[in-house]
Amino acid sequence: MGWNGWYRFRCRVDERLVRATADAMVASGMRARGYRYVNLDDCWMAPQRDASGALVADPVRFPNGIRALADYVHRRGLRLGIYAGAGTTTCARFPGSAGHFAQDAAAFAAWGVDFVKLDWCGAGSPRTAPSVYRAMREAIRRARRPMVLSICQYGLSTPWVWGPRVGHLWRISHDVGWYGNPGRPWRILLRIADRNAGLLSYARPGAWNDPDILQVGNQGLTPTEQRSIFSLWSMLSAPLLAGNDVRTMSSSTRETLTNPEVIAINQDARRIRGIRRSTSGGRETWVRALSDGATAVLVLNRLARTTTVRADVRRLRIGQSKRYLVRNLWTHRTLTTPGPIRIILPPHGVAMFRIRPG
Ligand code: GLA
Numbered sequence: 391m392g393w394n395g396w397y398r399f400r401c402r403v404d405e406r407l408v409r410a411t412a413d414a415m416v417a418s419g420m421r422a423r424g425y426r427y428v429n430l431d432d433c434w435m436a437p438q439r440d441a442s443g444a445l446v447a448d449p450v451r452f453p454n455g456i457r458a459l460a461d462y463v464h465r466r467g468l469r470l471g472i473y474a475g476a477g478t479t480t481c482a483r484f485p486g487s488a489g490h491f492a493q494d495a496a497a498f499a500a501w502g503v504d505f506v507k508l509d510w511c512g513a514g515s516p517r518t519a520p521s522v523y524r525a526m527r528e529a530i531r532r533a534r535r536p537m538v539l540s541i542c543q544y545g546l547s548t549p550w551v552w553g554p555r556v557g558h559l560w561r562i563s564h565d566v567g568w569y570g571n572p573g574r575p576w577r578i579l580l581r582i583a584d585r586n587a588g589l590l591s592y593a594r595p596g597a598w599n600d601p602d603i604l605q606v607g608n609q610g611l612t613p614t615e616q617r618s619i620f621s622l623w624s625m626l627s628a629p630l631l632a633g634n635d636v637r638t639m640s641s642s643t644r645e646t647l648t649n650p651e652v653i654a655i656n657q658d659a660r661r662i663r664g665i666r667r668s669t670s671g672g673r674e675t676w677v678r679a680l681s682d683g684a685t686a687v688l689v690l691n692r693l694a695r696t697t698t699v700r701a702d703v704r705r706l707r708i709g710q711s712k713r714y715l716v717r718n719l720w721t722h723r724t725l726t727t728p729g730p731i732r733i734i735l736p737p738h739g740v741a742m743f744r745i746r747p748g
Contacts, residue, residue: 391630391653392427392471392505393420394603397567398635401433401482404451405459412463414636421467423648424657425632427505427538428463429471430456432482439485445474445494460502471505471538472498476522477512486512491529499535506530507540516546523549523556540600550589554597559629561600562586575610576738580692583622587676590662593627600629607634607643617646617720618690618740624656625665625676625688625742651719652742655686667706673699673735677706684746691735703745704729711747718743 393411395403412428415421434456436446447456460470474494475486487494487508498506508526510519523541530537539557541549544564553560563582566575582601589599601623606616623630632647639647660681667677672693678686685708691697703714716731717724719742725731733741 391423391425391656392429392469393425393632393636394429394431394471394507395633395635396431397603397605397633398608403430403433404448405454408459409462410637412466412468414639415468416466418636418639418644419648420632420636420644423650423653425630425647427469427471427631429473429505429507429631431473431507432475432480432509433484434473435480435484437484439490443490443493444497445485445487445490456501456503460504464502469504470502471507471540472501472503473507473509474498475509475511475513476526477510477514479512481509481511487526488513491526492532495526495529495533495537498537499530499533503535503537505538505540507542510543510546516543519543519547519549520552520556523553527556542600545585550592550599554592554594558596559598559600561602562589563602566602566605575605576615579605579611579619579622583619583626586626586628587666590626590665594661595659598627598629601626603631603633604647605633606646607632607636607639612738613642613646614736615738616643618738620646620649621652621688621720621740621742622676622690624652625678625686627656627658627662630656649719651717651722651744655680655719655742655744658686673697675701675706677708679708680744684744687743687745689733689735689741691737691739694737696737697735699733699735699741701731701733702729703727703731706745708745709747713748714745715748716743716745 436448440446463470477486478488479486541557541560545562549560586601593599658680665676667675674690676688
C-alpha cells in the first residue's frame with residue numbers, strides 16, 4: 391500500500407510535493423491504515439547521467455537529492471519508492487538504466503530506497519523481459535538492501551507466469567490512460583479488473599498482480615465509481631497505490647481510501663480462488679473466503695442506472711445457519727437475516743459485505 395502520483399502530477403514532481411505528500415499520509419490517517427510507500431515515478435532525474443555514469447536527481451526539483459528525501463520519508467515511518475527504465479530511456483525520455491543496473495541498484499540502496507519500479511519503454515523485444523527483470527533483481531540482491539521490485543511491463547509477456555519468481559508485483563495491463571479515452575476510465579478499469587480476476591491463481595503473499603494505480607480522488611470517475619474500483623481492487627488483493635493529491639483531498643476521498651473494513655479484505659492473508667460467482671444483466675456477485683472463516687461479498691452494478699438486487703445469502707454456500715450476520719463495509723452497519731437481502735445499487739455502484747453464519 392502506498393502512493394504514486396504519476397496520473398495526478400505526471401512530470402510536475404519535486405521534493406516539496408513528495409515531502410508534503412508524506413506529511414499528508416501521516417496526518418490523514420493513511421499511514422495508520424497501512425499505506426507505507428511514497429513512490430517517485432518518471433521524471434525525478436536530471437536529463438543526463440553525471441561524468442561517472444551515475445543517475446542524479448534533477449538539481450532544480452530535488453536540490454537536496456534522493457538520500458535526504460528518503461531520510462525525510464523514513465522519519466515519518468514511511469518508505470521511499472523510485473522509478474527506473476529498463477531501456478536506454480524512460481518513457482518520458484530521461485536516462486534509462488540499460489547497461490547500468492548494478493550501478494543504479496547500488497545507488498538506490500545507498501540512498502535508502504525501498505521500492506524500485508522498473509518500466510519497460512524502449513527496452514526491446516518483450517520476449518527478453520524475464521531475463522531483463524531477473525538481471526535487475528540480481529542487481530538489487532547484490533546491492534544488499536531489501537527493495538520491492540515492481541515489474542512495469544504492461545502485461546505484455548505474461549509477467550504473471552514468471553513475475554512471482556522475479557519481483558513482488560507486476561502490471562497486468564497498459565496504463566489506465568493508454569487506451570485513448572483518459573477522461574472515461576471506468577470501462578478500462580472494469581476491463582482490467584476482469585483480467586485480474588482471471589489471474590488470481592498466480593498471486594501469492596509477496597507476489598501480486600498489479601492492475602495499476604488507484605484513481606480515487608482523480609478526475610474521470612464519479613465518487614461512486616471510485617468506491618467501486620477501490621472495492622474491486624480490495625477484493626482482488628491488488629496493491630493499493632493511491633494516485634491522487636493527498637495534500638488536498640476531500641473528506642469523501644479520504645474516507646474511501648482509508649475505509650478500514652475494506653482494507654482488511656485487501657490485506658486478508660488467505661489466498662484467493664475463483665472469485666466471480668455470478669453475473670446477470672450487468673450485475674455481478676464476487677465472493678471471497680477470508681482467513682477468519684467469514685466471507686467477503688461484493689455486488690457490482692455495471693449498469694448506468696440504479697438497480698435493485700434481491701439475493702439470498704444461503705445460495706452463497708458459506709455454511710448452513712438459521713441466521714447470517716451481514717456487515718456492510720461501506721455503511722458500517724450489521725444486519726441479521728435468515729437469508730434474503732435486498733440491495734439497491736446506484737449506477738456503477740457496489741455493495742460490499744463481510745458475512746458469517748451466526
Ligand atoms: C509508463 C508506466 C506508467 C508511468 C509512465 C511514466 O507509461 O506504465 O505507470 O510510469 O510510464 O512515464
